[in-house]
Amino acid sequence: MTALRSDTPAKSSYDVIIIGGAMLGSATAWFLAQNADFNGSVLVIERDPSYALAATSHTNSCIRQQFSNPLNVQISQFGAEFVQNLPRYMGAASGAPSLKIQNFGYMYLADSPAFAEVLRASHAVQAAAGSATRLLTADQIKAEYPFYNTDDLILGSINTVNEGYFDGITVFDQFRRGARAGGVEYLANEVVALTKNAAGTRVESVTLRSGEVIACGQIVNASGTRGAVTAAMAGISIPIAPRKRFTWVFSAETPLDRPLPLTIDPSGLHVRQDGATTYMAGGHTEADPTVEFDDFEMDHALWQDHIWPLLATRIPAFEAIKVQREWAGHYDFNTLDQNAITGPHSEVANFFFLNGFSGHGLQQSPAMGRGTAEYLTYGGYRSLDLSPFGFDRITQNRPFFETAII
Numbered sequence: 237m238t239a240l241r242s243d244t245p246a247k248s249s250y251d252v253i254i255i256g257g258a259m260l261g262s263a264t265a266w267f268l269a270q271n272a273d274f275n276g277s278v279l280v281i282e283r284d285p286s287y288a289l290a291a292t293s294h295t296n297s298c299i300r301q302q303f304s305n306p307l308n309v310q311i312s313q314f315g316a317e318f319v320q321n322l323p324r325y326m327g328a329a330s331g332a333p334s335l336k337i338q339n340f341g342y343m344y345l346a347d348s349p350a351f352a353e354v355l356r357a358s359h360a361v362q363a364a365a366g367s368a369t370r371l372l373t374a375d376q377i378k379a380e381y382p383f384y385n386t387d388d389l390i391l392g393s394i395n396t397v398n399e400g401y402f403d404g405i406t407v408f409d410q411f412r413r414g415a416r417a418g419g420v421e422y423l424a425n426e427v428v429a430l431t432k433n434a435a436g437t438r439v440e441s442v443t444l445r446s447g448e449v450i451a452c453g454q455i456v457n458a459s460g461t462r463g464a465v466t467a468a469m470a471g472i473s474i475p476i477a478p479r480k481r482f483t484w485v486f487s488a489e490t491p492l493d494r495p496l497p498l499t500i501d502p503s504g505l506h507v508r509q510d511g512a513t514t515y516m517a518g519g520h521t522e523a524d525p526t527v528e529f530d531d532f533e534m535d536h537a538l539w540q541d542h543i544w545p546l547l548a549t550r551i552p553a554f555e556a557i558k559v560q561r562e563w564a565g566h567y568d569f570n571t572l573d574q575n576a577i578t579g580p581h582s583e584v585a586n587f588f589f590l591n592g593f594s595g596h597g598l599q600q601s602p603a604m605g606r607g608t609a610e611y612l613t614y615g616g617y618r619s620l621d622l623s624p625f626g627f628d629r630i631t632q633n634r635p636f637f638e639t640a641i642i
Contacts, residue, residue: 243424245444249451251276252612253442254458255427255466257285258292259404259598260590261458262411263605264612269418274613276453280415281442283426289532291460291597294565296483296518297404298498298508299599300342301367302395304358304639308575308596309365310620311603316398318602319407330417332410335403340509341396343381343497344640345389345550351502352391354639359393368397383492383551384499394497401508404598411605430455430469438586439470454612456588461529461568463591470584474577474630476592477526479569482562484517484539485510489556496551505546506642507554514560519543532564567595573635578604578625579611588612589627595642 252268254261257280268274287293299319301312318325319335326332346352355371362369372392377384416422429443441451459466461478491513498508510516521538539559548555570577570592577589590608593600607622617623624636 244446245279245423245448245450246421247277247279247450250279250421251453252278252456253450253452253454254278254280254456255442256280256458256460256462256590257282257412257422258287258290258458258460259408259411259601260593260604261456262408262415263601264456264458264590264608265415265420266411266418267605267609268612269415269420271609271613274609278415278420279450280420280422281425281427281444282422283424285422285424289530291566291568292404292408294481294483294563295404295598296508296516297598298342298401299337300395300399300498301362301365302342302344302358302369302393302399302640304354304361305637306361306365307620307622307624308638308640309362309367311600313365313367313398314603314606314620315599315601319402320398322407322410326410326414330410330414333406335406337398338401338509339396339398340400340495341394341497342399343377343499344393345377345384345500345502346391346393347388347502349390355391355393358640362395367395369393369395381494381497383496383553385550385552396497400498407601411601427466427469430466432470432584436471437584439584452586454586454588456590456608456612458590461566463568463589467587467589467591470581470587472581472584472587474589474591474627475571476577477569477571478529478531478566479520479524480527480531481518481520481565481567481595482535482538482543483565484543484559485514485561486517486557486559487514488554489558490553492551492553499550500642501546501550503546505543505550507547507551515554515557517543517547526569527566529566532566534562534564568592568597569594572630572633573638574641575636575638576600576604576625577627577630578608578622579627581627582631
């Protein structure tokens with residue numbers, strides 16, 4: 237990726253400083269830059285302008301409407317609209333390409349009456365929001381996708397409209413380029429301290445590793461897995477931690493005869509079509525501990541002892557497969573409820589959150605960037621009301637209810 241940034245700040249003060257320039261930070265910057273009602277200056281500070289270890293770079297880049305909370309469904313519906321109308325949103329001069337979602341869909345599989353009821357309840361929510369989700373019996377699953385072993389299944393849930401893979405890196409690149417073209421400054425540096433006013437009600441400045449102190453009007457924490465570190469600089473605690481997620485791309489000796497939906501197995505494993513003859517599987521260890529920020533080491537035993545046997549059980553054609561590529565990435569995992577924290581802090585009023593997306597960040601970035609930019613500009617949300625993701629629920633230990641977590 238091209239590192240669209242400078243090395244030293246052009247000014248000593250900015251109206252908005254965004255800490256973190258990956259997908260969510262850049263989405264917010266772009267929506268601010270294109271908003272005619274926002275006339276301020278914006279600085280994006282990114283500690284790693286290569287984005288080599290960012291969750292944005294390690295994503296499986298999929299989007300779905302199959303959530304159990306109607307707000308999450310609406311967020312993804314706007315994401316799908318945005319991705320598939322990128323030239324219109326970015327403007328003719330941007331050169332943004334036309335993108336499509338590869339609609340192989342998500343297939344949730346239930347092997348217990350309890351989880352089948354969860355799928356039915358979620359289907360009702362999705363249908364009310366206009367989603368094209370369908371419920372399938374085990375026999376119907378087998379008829380449409382004969383490669384599955386359905387012996388233990390009770391119910392499936394699938395949607396092949398605006399659900400599947402999209403080119404998230406291209407969207408990210410357009411956000412960054414568009415933000416820069418709109419006057420946003422990108423800085424390759426690291427925030428090491430935040431200074432508040434005497435009353436503790438506002439962040440007045442950020443201190444960079446290179447020594448500069450920059451005044452700010454409003455500040456956005458879009459620091460990914462380091463979100464809790466950034467919040468702590470302002471004396472704020474949030475339940476965000478890096479959790480490791482493993483991905484394997486493999487080929488099969490006998491490829492499937494039709495596209496493989498992103499299948500969420502009852503075991504927690506997920507697998508989908510990748511290329512014409514390759515597939516992508518993902519999972520994590522059972523313990524799922526918090527890891528160090530720089531821990532991207534693969535767990536080879538996990539594949540051999542757990543992932544591959546599960547794959548071969550659900551899809552017998554995957555008994556003979558060969559791993560082509562593999563990597564480990566991190567979720568910015570919200571340990572309270574695995575959903576985002578957005579909006580302003582309740583006491584440090586100019587400190588805004590974009591944290592804890594727990595694997596949903598890429599697909600939710602258009603709506604979340606738009607909403608954050610609206611709040612920064614108008615003092616409230618104008619499009620979707622994102623207040624259920626607000627910080628108050630953290631202090632009140634009041635989880636955001638969402639059952640469809642992968």
